[in-house]
Amino acid sequence: MDINVAKQGNANKNTLFTIDLNRKCSLFLSLKIGDWMLDVELVRKDFPFLKQGRIYLDSTATSLTPEPVLNKMLEYYREYRANVGRGIYKASQIATEEFEKARNEVSRLINAKPEEMVLLRNTSEGINLVASGIKLKKGDKIVTTTLEHHSDFIVWQRASKRSGAALKVVGADSEGFMNLADFEKAIDDSTKIVAVSQVSNVLGVKPPVKEIAKIAHEHGALVLIDGAQSVPHSKVDVKAIGCDFLAFSGHKMCGPTGAGGLYMRELLLEEVEPLCIGGGTIEDVGLDYYRLKKGAAKFEAGTPAIAEVIGMGAAASYLMKLGMLEIESHEQKLTKRVVKGLEEIPNLTLYGPKEPAKRAGIFSFNVGRLHPHDLAMTLDVTAGVMVRSGHHCALPVIKEVIKAPNGTVRASVYIYNNNQDIDTFLATLEEISRTMA
Amino acid sequence: MINIKSFYDNYLNFPKTDCGYCGCTSCVALLRRHYAGEASLSDCIYFEARGYCKEDFVSPKHFTNTKTEPSVSYVSPCPSDAERVTVEVNLASDLHSKYGYFDMISAEKLFGQSLPEMKIAPSLGLARLESDGEAVMGFAEGRILIRRALNENDAFWQLSRFIRWLWGAVN
Ligand SMILES: Cc1ncc(COP(=O)(O)O)c(C=O)c1O
Ligand code: SF4
Numbered sequence: 001m002d003i004n005v006a007k008q009g010n011a012n013k014n015t016l017f018t019i020d021l022n023r024k025c026s027l028f029l030s031l032k033i034g035d036w037m038l039d040v041e042l043v044r045k046d047f048p049f050l051k052q053g054r055i056y057l058d059s060t061a062t063s064l065t066p067e068p069v070l071n072k073m074l075e076y077y078r079e080y081r082a083n084v085g086r087g088i089y090k091a092s093q094i095a096t097e098e099f100e101k102a103r104n105e106v107s108r109l110i111n112a113k114p115e116e117m118v119l120l121r122n123t124s125e126g127i128n129l130v131a132s133g134i135k136l137k138k139g140d141k142i143v144t145t146t147l148e149h150h151s152d153f154i155v156w157q158r159a160s161k162r163s164g165a166a167l168k169v170v171g172a173d174s175e176g177f178m179n180l181a182d183f184e185k186a187i188d189d190s191t192k193i194v195a196v197s198q199v200s201n202v203l204g205v206k207p208p209v210k211e212i213a214k215i216a217h218e219h220g221a222l223v224l225i226d227g228a229q230s231v232p233h234s235k236v237d238v239k240a241i242g243c244d245f246l247a248f249s250g251h252k253m254c255g256p257t258g259a260g261g262l263y264m265r266e267l268l269l270e271e272v273e274p275l276c277i278g279g280g281t282i283e284d285v286g287l288d289y290y291r292l293k294k295g296a297a298k299f300e301a302g303t304p305a306i307a308e309v310i311g312m313g314a315a316a317s318y319l320m321k322l323g324m325l326e327i328e329s330h331e332q333k334l335t336k337r338v339v340k341g342l343e344e345i346p347n348l349t350l351y352g353p354k355e356p357a358k359r360a361g362i363f364s365f366n367v368g369r370l371h372p373h374d375l376a377m378t379l380d381v382t383a384g385v386m387v388r389s390g391h392h393c394a395l396p397v398i399k400e401v402i403k404a405p406n407g408t409v410r411a412s413v414y415i416y417n418n419n420q421d422i423d424t425f426l427a428t429l430e431e432i433s434r435t436m437a
Numbered sequence: 438m439i440n441i442k443s444f445y446d447n448y449l450n451f452p453k454t455d456c457g458y459c460g461c462t463s464c465v466a467l468l469r470r471h472y473a474g475e476a477s478l479s480d481c482i483y484f485e486a487r488g489y490c491k492e493d494f495v496s497p498k499h500f501t502n503t504k505t506e507p508s509v510s511y512v513s514p515c516p517s518d519a520e521r522v523t524v525e526v527n528l529a530s531d532l533h534s535k536y537g538y539f540d541m542i543s544a545e546k547l548f549g550q551s552l553p554e555m556k557i558a559p560s561l562g563l564a565r566l567e568s569d570g571e572a573v574m575g576f577a578e579g580r581i582l583i584r585r586a587l588n589e590n591d592a593f594w595q596l597s598r599f600i601r602w603l604w605g606a607v608n
Contacts, residue, residue, distance in 0.1 A: 381562075381563075382561040391517065
């Protein structure tokens with residue numbers, strides 16, 4: 001077959017993707033999907049931040065925002081700037097409609113029902129909501145891991161302290177791999193909740209969340225997935241994982257800061273208590289009583305971040321149009337390139353899984369005895385390469401798993417990074433290692 | 438893997454005799470003037486004779502941070518140790534907008550062998566001095582960063598020492 005259909009739209013109209021029919025067909029024939037193409041140069045045109053030749057390798061901290069998302073948020077401010085769910089005038093209705101449309105899009109991204117999607121500010125808020133809402137008490141047990149981000153870790157430390165519930169932390173080996181047998185040992189019938197990241201923000205390792213959820217459910221425990229690093233980069237399906245909660249942030253998936261989501265299994269909406277209550281959360285109020293609404297609205301007190309949520313909806317559409325499988329395969333290709341390059345650099349220690357296929361596009365490393373902050377600063381000043389340095393809000397990993405007291409430098413890739421970004425990064429790093437380490 | 442094309446790479450391909458026949462004090466000076474459009478590579482007596490190709494001497498990255506007056510950018514606690522102090526200063530003024538502040542090739546000639554604590558990377562435009570866990574980094578464009586100083590006084594003492602050492606390499 002010799003057809004090549006390239007559907008390349010106007011970037012601003014949200015129609016940005018390329019289908020290579022020929023490739024897809026042959027892949028279908030060999031029953032191998034997931035190796036489709038993402039036109040990275042076309043994607044890059046959507047990101048104004050990149051127009052100045054910057055090399056952004058810190059998408060794990062927060063991602064860049066494309067034009068369609070920026071325009072969608074401005075559209076709200078310009079065309080229908082009104083509160084949601086309150087006014088009966090036209091603008092308020094449009095705003096409500098767009099807000100709910102965003103909820104639909106975000107739900108679709110992780111295969112949840114819109115009713116199960118609580119719209120919040122970020123991952124941290126989602127996790128805090130769950131920790132305070134599931135009525136932990138003495139005699140209960142919380143199970144989490146050393147790989148967690150502080151937003152997942154200290155929340156459970158505090159919950160344990162406040163409620164008297166026990167906290168069990170499952171460890172990992174030096175590459176970040178965890179043993180399912182350890183979960184089997186840690187999780188028992190007193191376990192109320194198991195909280196795990198789907199992708200570690202330091203090591204890029206991907207714990208077997210599906211299997212962990214299965215073990216947890218066998219003991220009647222709830223399962224919370226920290227999806228901050230997985231939802232933006234791969235096809236996440238809450239039904240397939242079988243989790244009860246999944247928290248993620250819009251700002252890490254091409255959306256604006258200030259909007260995030262918490263998936264909550266439908267059956268739990270009733271049982272979990274909200275973190276904040278107030279306007280928007282009630283069905284009826286009298287002088288001596290109030291009755292909370294049913295469903296996700298019960299958790300969304302006060303005027304939400306309307307523009308941001310609408311922007312997050314546009315970001316979800318943007319990613320789904322590119323295709324989550326395409327995104328995954330693009331990042332996997334970059335990952336291979338980075339790992340191969342880093343391995344060739346003298347004096348460089350790369351943390352996390354050695355095998356590229358077993359990691360996400362997150363790379364923590366150190367060069368000789370050079371302080372991570374110095375290294376990050378040098379990359380920025382000499383080559384305009386932006387990377388994160390320090391402990392990455394995950395001190396348990398830094399202290400217990402990789403044992404690098406000053407932390408690490410962390411580079412990470414996303415849809416807008418191309419081979420040239422990687423090559424400049426690697427070449428500069430090699431020069432630094434040669435001259436400075 | 439790609440090649441970082443920089444001033445230094447170009448310098449490495451140069452005669453490096455510092456003979457002075459071109460009318461400049463050194464090869465570095467001629468190269469610098471060449472990029473500023475103030476001298477021609479043909480001024481070098483070896484250039485044509487050795488068959489150098491002018492196109493090989495591409496223009497290096499331009500200094501962007503020089504449209505400011507010398508100033509202290511910030512004094513703040515270290516990001517990973519709040520007991521210690523980090524200070525950043527900018528030394529460059531408009532005067533240095535053409536060539537940058539430090540000439541790290543000269544710095545390497547001055548210190549390359551004699552001072553092991555001082556690491557100089559002309560290809561990156563960078564000098565780094567480390568002692569007792571404290572670090573000072575100087576960038577060709579004129580920025581200096583002092584990390585993990587004991588306090589503000591210590592930071593400025595380290596700064597002045599660093600500048601005194603590199604004084605011979607100021608453009
Ligand atoms: C794994 C993980 N969990 C949670 C968070 C916290 O996300 P946010 O700051 O958006 O609440 C992050 C962000 O760095 C993360 O990487
Ligand atoms: S004439 Fe050539 S070799 Fe001599 S100093 Fe000038 S540039 Fe260097």
